[in-house]
Amino acid sequence: MQYQAVVRKFGPAEEVVGIERAELPPLARDKVRVRLLARSINPSDIITISGAYAGRSTLPFIPGFEAFGVVEECGEEVCGPSPGLRVLPVRSAGGWQEFKDTDPNWCLRVPDALSDFEAATSYVNPMTAWLMLHQKIGLKSGMSIAINAAASSIGSILIGMANAVGVEPIAIVRSEASLARLRGRLEAVIIDKAENDLAAGLAGRHGLDAVLDCVGGPRASVLADALKPGGLFLHYGLLSGESIPPAFWASHPDIAFSYCHLREWVHSEAIDDVQRAYSEVAAQIAAGVIATEVREVFPLERVGEALRAALPFRTGGKVLLA
Template identity: 85%
Template structure:
């Protein structure tokens, strides 16, 4: 038997996620069973639980896109993995349970140099940051970039990865409290408290090579105004709760706009390429170039308390299930 966090209807996570006990199925010949040790609660989990991706999510389901564990058992047709191997199973949900039966090809190898908690936070944010910087904008020394929500978990990772190649971003935050949480080397800080603050802060910083935006809304146009012709605008979140207005594209025809969704990239790439990128990311974590703060840890069976602590998402670290 094992504990599982199950969603049987879409809605607010605090209301629809239930903890259940279930028997372990017979392990398929072509799968591995991973004993999960630590799991993150991420915005992508909550969005899926809400029903935003109902067209590709079959009820009931077990949430959790980021979970670390060790191989417990291997099916008879599995080669190259053995019990005890540290892995992070990706490409599907199902992390919020004690054991996950999964495709061995999509178990990313986790180096021994990472702690369990580092491993459990090594995928969603770090890989998304790596994808934006190295695949979307082609980060190189001398580039000038701006990052909003810069004091968030992914914001600090973006700054760390940028610093690793000699780039010091313009950091945009919303409060003095967030300002105190900034880590890494930055070109400048803009505290965007009210209308007009962002435009004033960027007034002397036009000609940016790239903007990484996880806020959306009307401020997206202000950020795009600061880009050079041909500059990159990468949109990967909607913290404002407001979409980028339709007028954005008509008024910025000379920029390179793209969305960034880690899931789409992982599902379109070979496992070798994903493992290669993940190895680059974990090397930066092991070297303390980037890090994710953990705020609280709850046992899986206390999922209700964990969600109450995690939501709404805010600066100050991740909530884990371990």
């Protein structure tokens, strides 16, 4: 028997995620069974539970895209992973349970240098940050970039990765409390509380190489105004709950716009390439270049309390199920 967090209807996560007990099925010959030890609660989980991606989620389902564990058992046809191997099973949800049966080819190897909690927060945000900075932007010393929601978990990772190559970003936050959580070397900090704060803070800055936006809404146009011709506007989240207005594209014909979704990249790449990227990220975590604050930890069977603690995501630090 095992505990599972199960979604049987789409809706607000605090209302529709239930905890159930279930029998472990026989292990398929070509799968590995991973005993999960720690799991993150991420915005992508909440969005999926809401039904926003209903076309690729079949009810009922077990949520959780980021979970760390050890291989417990291998099917008869499995070559490679062996019991005791520390892994992150990726490419599918199902992390909010005690055991996950999964494809051994999509278990990222986790180095011993990472703690269980570091491992459980080493995939979604760090890999997304790596993808944006190194694959999308081609970050190098001397570039000028701006990051909003800069005091968020992923914001601090972006700052750390940028600093590692000699780049000091412009950080945009919404409050003094967020300002107090900022870490790393920064070119400037803009506190964007009122309507015109962002425009005032960016005044005179019209040569940015890239903007990393996870907020959306009408402020996207203000950010784009600060890009140089051909500069990259990278959009990867919607914390404001407001879409970028349609007029954005017509008023900024000379910039390059791109979405960034880790899932699409992982599903299109060979596992060896994903593992190489993950190994780079894990090395930066082990070296203290980047880090994720863990705010609270709940046992899996108290997933409802954990969700209430995790939301809204503007509050600093990750909530884990462990």
